[in-house]
Amino acid sequence: MSARTPLSAIALVTPVQLMIGGIILVPALYVFWLSLNQSSFGQAATFVGLANYAKVLADPYFWKALLNTVIVVAIVVHVELLIGLGMALFFASGVPFRPLLLAIVLAPYAVSEVSAVVMWRYLFEPDVGMMSRLLATIGLPPIEWAVNPSHGLAMISLLSIWLHLPFSFIILYAARLSIPSDLYEAASIDGATAWTSFRRITLPLLMPALLIAALFRYIFAFRLFSEVWLMTGGGPARSTEVMAVYLYLEAFRYNAFGSAAATGWLLVLASLLLALFYLRRLYRETFARA
Amino acid sequence: MPKSSLPRLLRHLLKLVGVLAVVAWSLVPIGLIAMSSFKSDRDIFSTTGAFSFAPTLANYQALWSRWGDFFFGLWNSLLVTAGATVLAVGVSLLAGFAYSRFASRGLQASAFFLIFIRLIPPIVITLPLFPVVNWLGLNDTHFILILLYATFFVSLGTVVMRTFIDQIPRELDEAAMVDGASQMQIIARVILPMAAQGMLAVSVFVIVYAWNEFLFAFIFTTTKAKTAPLVISEMIGAVEGVEWGVLFAASTVQLVPVLAFVILMQKHLVAGLTAGAVKG
DSSP, rough: OOSSSHHHHHHHHHHHHHOOOOOOIHHHHHHHHTTTEEETTTTEEEEEEEETHHHHHHHHHHHHHHHHHHHHHHHHEEEEEEEEHHHHHHEEEEEEEEEEEEEHHGGGGOOOOOHHHHHHHHHHOOTSSSSHHHHHHHTTOOOOOOTTTHHHHHHHHHHHHHHHHHHHHHHHHHHHHHSSSHHHHHOOOOOOOOHHHIIIIIIHHHHHHHHHHHHHHHHHHHHHHHHHHHHHHSSSSTTTTOOOHHHIIIIIIOOOHHHHHHHHHHHHHHHHHHHHHHHHHHHHHHOOOO | OOOOOSSSHHHHHHHHHHHHHHHHHHHHHHHHHHHHTOOOOHHOOOOSSSOOOOOOOOOHHHHHOOHHHHHHHHHHHHHHHHHHHHHHHHHHHHHHHHHHOOOOHHHHHHHHHHHOOOOOOOHHHHHHHHHHHHHTTTTTTTTHHHHHHHHHHHHHHHHHHHHHHHHHHHHHHHHHTTOOHHHHHHIIIIIHHHHHHHHHHHHHHHHHHHHOOOOOHHHOOOOOOOOOOOHHHHHOOOOOOOOOHHHHHHHHHHHHHHHHHHHHHHHHHHHHHHHHHHHH
């Protein structure tokens, strides 16, 4: 392959690059500039250096939001991967009506965050919801997601796991299916138990897929907004806010564009940091082709 | 398969429990609101069994008469979804072809950039876009949502298209080139028919995303272009207590077409998800 890029290739990738550049790259860079200025709607910006970052980092609500985000992301991604892995192995061990069951498992992928919130609120409506009554029957206290912040975060996590499980499941299931079955046959001849073949064959061979699924889910869970906004609105008393909700409120409710932009760049940096390992691998793979 | 020491019957029983758990987890929340949308207000929170109720269309009638906005929202969702799909699939096809057939350092760098940029959270770019969109008079238009939804999916779309086009033998486009076909003719006559699978896979993603998206619709639309999820969120936030029945009816109407679509397109969804996530 020649080192020069043919003109026709440039023409073909131009629309994609224009969209990405104009809608994502330029605005993201502009956010950085905004984060160094004091500004609001219809107000000229004045340069303030890192003052916005200092302001955000001194705001207890920001730390609360950051802590909530980290807690929710940690719960959601790990529980989701665990259930997804369990389900992938269960499917691989052979299930009846597999195509139908697969369609059923994928169903939540079609559900909007808005409808999911309606569903889970109905299930956990205090006193009258089906799950609340179930909890009461077995003698457990109800989940008071609207008044108790930790219950609210638990509901948000549950909802988020439910919505995104199809993604984790499919990645792991596809990876599990690509493991050759003779490996298991050989292990079985050697007298390996189910647990040993899981430890020695399944887990190591699934590791790359597990890592990819985990990275994608970390990055996407970190920008969590709709579930929180629709379930609790960040309340009560701003106690269930996550980073994206904090950013939204700063910008669109309190008109503090500077601190919202600073929060935005902290979000970008966190996402990049999470993705560092993946980016390095991708970088090497990409340029191996050139 | 490793030998298990569990008796056969117990294994079958465990498997049955597993299947039931999977079905319950995935379907109970969906089934419950779909079923409850046919219940009267009194039956919705009735404690005497979920299945014993006299089905009624009252919620759907109330939705029609009192929330006409919702059907307007559905129409907007349809327009925006269709527009975003056509735009995203079209530009992804062109770029996927270029990345599959040409390789140079510059091109590789732009491919890396394409995936790298996906890491930026959407909410971050709403800050500078909001005033610009306002200034351009694009606020509350279908166009801005189409552009945003398509843009956030062209990265994945291009990766998926490239994976699919990689599988089309190069000899086919080389033969067409020898016959004097231009680049665009090759794409239209040779690649397009053979990459249909990939285009379907990309469409599934964009359609599900655009139909359900909330954040951008929430920030960039107010009345003229507001989509169905936005109207449902207004119903959740209604001041005078939540009208569950009407909410269930709206959620069901919004959900059923895309659910049917996902089930129908299951194969393409799985193919696209594995191509996009594992390779990109």
